[in-house]
Amino acid sequence: MQKIISFPHIGNYYVPIEIFLKLIFPEHIILPSPKITKRTLELGSKYSPDFVCVPFKYNLGNYIEALENGATVLIQVCGGCRYGYYAEIQEKILKDLGYQFEFIKIGWGKFNPIKIYQLFRKTGASASFPTFIRYALLTIKMIEVLDSFESYIRENIGFEKKKNSLETLHQQFLSDLRTVRGFRQLSRLQSEYKSKLKTIKIEKPSDCLKIGIVGELYSLMEPFSSFFIEKELSKQQIQVRRFITVTFLLNKLKLDKKILKSAGSYLKYAIGADGTDSVEKSQLLAKQGYDGIIHMKPFGCTPEVNAMPILQKISNDYKIPILYFSFDSQTSETGVKTRLEAFYDMLLMRKEHEKCKQLI
Amino acid sequence: MQTAYLGIDTGSISTKGVIIDENNKILAADYIWTEGDPIGAVKKIVNLLRQQINERNISIFSIGTTGSARKLIGVMLGAKVVKNEITAHAIGTLSVFPDVQTIFEIGGQDSKIILIDDGVVVDYAMNTICAAGTGSFLSSQAKRLGMEVTEFGEIALASKNPSKLAARCTVFAESDMVHKAQIGHKKEDIIAGLCTAVVANYLNNVGKGKRIKAPIVFQGGVSKNAGVIRAFEEATHEKIHVDPNSHLMGALGVAILSKKAKRETPFPLNISDITYETMGYDCKGCPNHCEIICFYKDGILIDSWGNRCANGNPMQQSLKNA
Numbered sequence: 001m002q003k004i005i006s007f008p009h010i011g012n013y014y015v016p017i018e019i020f021l022k023l024i025f026p027e028h029i030i031l032p033s034p035k036i037t038k039r040t041l042e043l044g045s046k047y048s049p050d051f052v053c054v055p056f057k058y059n060l061g062n063y064i065e066a067l068e069n070g071a072t073v074l075i076q077v078c079g080g081c082r083y084g085y086y087a088e089i090q091e092k093i094l095k096d097l098g099y100q101f102e103f104i105k106i107g108w109g110k111f112n113p114i115k116i117y118q119l120f121r122k123t124g125a126s127a128s129f130p131t132f133i134r135y136a137l138l139t140i141k142m143i144e145v146l147d148s149f150e151s152y153i154r155e156n157i158g159f160e161k162k163k164n165s166l167e168t169l170h171q172q173f174l175s176d177l178r179t180v181r182g183f184r185q186l187s188r189l190q191s192e193y194k195s196k197l198k199t200i201k202i203e204k205p206s207d208c209l210k211i212g213i214v215g216e217l218y219s220l221m222e223p224f225s226s227f228f229i230e231k232e233l234s235k236q237q238i239q240v241r242r243f244i245t246v247t248f249l250l251n252k253l254k255l256d257k258k259i260l261k262s263a264g265s266y267l268k269y270a271i272g273a274d275g276t277d278s279v280e281k282s283q284l285l286a287k288q289g290y291d292g293i294i295h296m297k298p299f300g301c302t303p304e305v306n307a308m309p310i311l312q313k314i315s316n317d318y319k320i321p322i323l324y325f326s327f328d329s330q331t332s333e334t335g336v337k338t339r340l341e342a343f344y345d346m347l348l349m350r351k352e353h354e355k356c357k358q359l360i
Numbered sequence: 361m362q363t364a365y366l367g368i369d370t371g372s373i374s375t376k377g378v379i380i381d382e383n384n385k386i387l388a389a390d391y392i393w394t395e396g397d398p399i400g401a402v403k404k405i406v407n408l409l410r411q412q413i414n415e416r417n418i419s420i421f422s423i424g425t426t427g428s429a430r431k432l433i434g435v436m437l438g439a440k441v442v443k444n445e446i447t448a449h450a451i452g453t454l455s456v457f458p459d460v461q462t463i464f465e466i467g468g469q470d471s472k473i474i475l476i477d478d479g480v481v482v483d484y485a486m487n488t489i490c491a492a493g494t495g496s497f498l499s500s501q502a503k504r505l506g507m508e509v510t511e512f513g514e515i516a517l518a519s520k521n522p523s524k525l526a527a528r529c530t531v532f533a534e535s536d537m538v539h540k541a542q543i544g545h546k547k548e549d550i551i552a553g554l555c556t557a558v559v560a561n562y563l564n565n566v567g568k569g570k571r572i573k574a575p576i577v578f579q580g581g582v583s584k585n586a587g588v589i590r591a592f593e594e595a596t597h598e599k600i601h602v603d604p605n606s607h608l609m610g611a612l613g614v615a616i617l618s619k620k621a622k623r624e625t626p627f628p629l630n631i632s633d634i635t636y637e638t639m640g641y642d643c644k645g646c647p648n649h650c651e652i653i654c655f656y657k658d659g660i661l662i663d664s665w666g667n668r669c670a671n672g673n674p675m676q677q678s679l680k681n682a
Contacts (some may be wrong), residue, residue, distance in 0.1 A: 037648035312569040321483045334428070341484055342446035344482045349447075353480040 003124060006066035007075040008059040009036050011221040012146060013246055015177050020076075020139040023181065024125045024132060028073075033066040036224040040065060045329040049091050052083060053298035054328050055218035058225055059092055067094070073102045073123060080273035081303050102147050124243070138183060145190050147245040149173055152305040153240060158234040160206070167295050171197060204239070209347055212240040212285035214278040214311075215296035216304050219327055220244045226296050226327060227336045236344055241290070242276060252277070266310050275303035280301060286318035291347045292341040293320060299328035305341060321346065362418045366409070366627070367615025368437065368535035368606065369448065369608075370394060370401060370429035373468030373495060374581060376399040376611040377409050378454045379420065384455050384616055387413035389608055399636045400438060406437075406482050410629045418614050419626035424448075424618030426610050428469070435663045440621035443614050450481045450659075452613030453577055456603050461573040464592065464600075466562065466582035468495045475566045479585035493634050494558075497530055500586075501554055504534065510586075516552040516587025533557060555587035559595050567591035574657050575599040634658055645671030 005021055005028055007014070013087055021030045034040075036058060040220045044061030063074055071309050072093075076087040087105040094101065104123055117125075117132050127135065144201045150170075173193050182184050184244065211233055219226050220242055252259070260270055263280040270276045282293050295311060297304035315322045323343045325336065364387055379388040384548075390408045394401045424441035425434040426448035434442035445467075453463050454476070457617040463474040471494050475483040487494065495509075502509040505600045516522075523545045526536045533554070540550055578596050582588055583606040592600045605612065637656040642649045654674050662679060664674045 034647065037646065039647045039649065138545070197374075292633060309569065315483070316571065319482070338428075338444050338446075342444040342486075345444065346484060347448045349480050350482060 003073050004031050004069075004071045004077065005029070005073040005123075006033050006069075006071035007061070008033055008062035009222065010218060011223065012174060013143065013152070015174055016081075016142040016146060017264050018138050018181060019142065019178065020135055023135045023138075024112065024120055024330075025123075027123060027126065031066065031069060031071055033071075035071070036062065036124070036222065041329055046047060047097065049089075051060050052089075053301055054225060055083075055216075055222075055298055056086055056090070057329055058218070060093065060113070060205070061202065063094060064097075064099075064191060065088060067101060071101065073104065073242040075104045075106070077106045081301070083273070092143045096251065096297040100248050138186065141183065141248045142177065142180060142186060143250075146177065147247040149197075151241075155165060155239050156202045156204065158237040158239065159204040161203055165200050169193070169200065201295065209238045209292075209344065209351065210290045211240055211292050211294060211344070212280050212281070212290045213239050213294050213296065214244070214285075215274070215294075215325075216301050217244050217274055217285050218299055219298055219325075221246070225298075226325070227333050229294065229296070229325075229340060231259070231264065232337070232340060233344065234298070235319060237330070238344060241285070248277075266314065271306040272303035273301075274306040278304060278307040282311050282322070283318075286320045288313055290320065291351060292343060293322045293342070294325065295322055296325045296327065299326040299331075301326075318357060321350075362416070363421050364413070364418045365615045365622075365624075366420045366423045366437075366629075367429075367448075367611040367618060368405070368433055368439075368612070369445075369610035369614065370402060370424070370425075370427040370433050371468050371470075372400045372426065372428055373499075374607070375405050375427075376608050376612045377387065377402075377405040378608050379413060379418070379616055380612065380615045381411055384612070385492070385559075386608070386612065387416075389611075391607055394429075402433050402436065403632055403663040406629055407554050408630050417667070420620045421626055422618040423627055424614035426614040431452070431665070432638065432653075432655065435606035437449050437463060437631075438627070439618070440623070441614060441618040445470065445610055446472060446474060446481070446679070447484070448610045448613035448617065449568045449579065449617050450476065450613065452609035452611070453579065454479060454604075455575050455612065455616055456609075456657075457575065457601060460577045460601075462576045463668055464507050464567075464578045465564070465580040466494055466558070466573070466575060466578075466584075466588070470532065471562055471566050471569055471580070473562075475570060475573075477597055483570065485568075487566050491564060497533070498554065498558060498585070500583065501529060501533065501537065503669070504537070505551070505564055511553070512551055512611075513586035513588065514554045515548050516585075519546070523549045525553040528561070529670060536681065542651045552587055552591075555585065556591045556594075558582070558588055559591040563595055571596075572596060574578075574661075575601055577603070577606075579603065579609045581607055583636060603644045607608040618651075640666075643667060643672030645669070 005025060007017060018030055018032050043064045048057045048060050049261035078084045078087050091103045104119055117129055153166050154168055160166050176189055204299035230240050258282050259276055266279050284292055311322055364379050364381055367378050373394060374391060375394045376391050378386050380386055386646050388409045392401055392405055423437050423439040425439045426445050427445050430442050449465055453460055453517055465472045472486040474481055496668050499509040502512055503576060523540045525534045537550055578600045583602045589600050590675050635658055639654045641652055643652050650672050652659055654664045667673050
């Protein structure tokens with residue numbers, strides 16, 4: 001029987017994930033859940049425990065919307081913190097709601113390609129193991145291409161000469177990326193868009209405001225969940241930098257000890273999930289002369305709560321202001337905007353003051 | 361004719377307005393309750409300010425708005441400067457206390473701490489989720505004790521032995537207050553305890569981890585409360601400066617900021633006969649259901665906001681229909 005396979009959103013990563021699934025499940029239908037909207041969050045919050053972190057609610061809302069559209073197989077990856085329990089609870093909630101579906105849970109902790117292959121095999125993937133690995137590598141490569149494209153956009157979109165040209169190119173890129181099915185096609189697309197990016201005129205003053213973003217991965221990678229803060233910042237002609245991408249997370253598996261070491265005097269032990277990265281990257285941003293740091297987390301995210309007092313110390317040591325955000329399903333957009341506006345206003349005032357001092 | 365500038369600070373509880381001259385001197389000022397109707401309150405306060413300067417030959421050449429209704433009021437008055445409360449408060453305070461290093465601000469719903477170094481804002485924090493440790497907390501407790509919140513400060517000063525209250529949030533504080541009263545604590549002790557609790561809450565939530573350096577200036581509506589001032593002095597072991605105009609600092613700041621955006625022709629202040637209306641609806645253009653706000657002046661749509669995509673832009677749609 002033909003299955004309809006779906007998965008939750010996180011940023012634009014649904015494009016490579018969709019392609020990966022299409023490749024390993026050629027006989028089935030792949031149906032990404034609809035884009036996140038207010039309705040997603042409403043559905044998710046309605047059926048989630050109130051105090052669970054908000055990415056859980058987004059995921060659950062995504063699942064319900066996918067099931068409404070006829071999905072019969074759902075996929076969840078399990079990871080570092082409370083995220084490790086998401087799948088179990090989500091499956092139970094959805095089953096209690098009366099939905100019939102198959103739930104694939106990919107354990108992130110013991111990342112084992114053979115086990116994952118077996119899981120997919122059980123669901124009906126016909127590809128052989130080497131083919132599976134090849135597709136997996138293609139997907140990883142696609143994610144890398146996507147990440148490097150998007151990080152260029154983040155750093156430059158505030159400074160484009162013609163408004164919206166990068167945004168338009170971004171949409172084109174995503175729709176072209178959806179057609180990729182092989183390595184050669186991907187590298188052609190990559191070089192094509194590299195040169196396309198170069199044709200877009202960027203006028204960036206060397207002393208523009210620079211803000212780095214650290215924090216919990218879902219809040220960082222799914223713009224809807226953080227009220228499109230990156231976009232909001234870039235509109236103000238600010239260079240935005242963030243390290244946490246899927247590419248980073250994939251590489252991180254090898255780098256854990258190194259990250260801890262480079263956090264140096266600030267950390268002795270890993271503090272869970274991305275808390276360690278938040279500390280290390282904040283120090284790096286401070287050293288690189290960034291004007292400010294924004295720390296974002298879902299309300300109650302323990303690893304990031306651990307990181308906060310250390311960030312405060314970095315803030316004091318390097319005299320770099322840090323703005324903290326906690327998002328929940330109840331967060332008001334106006335409140336977020338006010339705090340953000342005050343933050344870059346302050347950074348600009350600091351900067352201009354330094355300029356004035358130099359003149360004297 | 362004298363050139364003057366208007367600043368309006370529309371908060372959740374109160375609306376503040378000032379008119380200043382070229383040298384930031386306050387020519388007219390007023391403070392009224394917002395009462396859930398920011399448009400009505402602004403109409404009223406503009407009228408009051410107009411009466412204050414009526415006989416003198418003064419014209420308003422720029423307008424700035426701040427406070428939680430800044431956008432709405434900015435559109436309403438045609439203001440060129442619409443600034444967040446933090447920047448506005450910092451600028452206003454610096455014009456009065458040029459060497460201030462720390463600003464405590466407790467308003468109706470929001471409380472903030474602003475750190476200043478060498479005349480520049482270097483760090484700030486604002487209460488994020490809860491509203492305990494703000495003015496509305498004090499006024500709701502005043503109501504429970506059957507008195508005006510304005511009497512609070514003086515009564516608190518009479519206490520020699522403030523009660524210790526659990527004040528993580530209004531609900532905890534209220535049940536603890538009832539308990540303390542039932543076991544025989546004096547009213548003034550409970551009130552003094554509340555003031556201490558507000559301060560503790562503020563310093564633990566908003567001021568956590570921040571380096572508080574003197575001189576400290578305290579402002580916002582709650583800075584009128586002598587009990588809270590004393591509690592702050594005890595907690596920080598520093599002198600707390602409170603300006604007589606401490607409640608007007610936001611309005612003053614934004615009036616100063618608006619000076620840069622000075623116009624050629626003065627603004628007319630006779631707005632009491634104009635009807636302003638807002639209409640909100642949920643856009644059905646996509647499943648996101650953005651809440652769109654349309655703003656009408658005398659029945660004509662002058663601005664709208666809230667849409668995340670072009671689907672829900674009433675300005676464009678009304679242009680199309682025209």
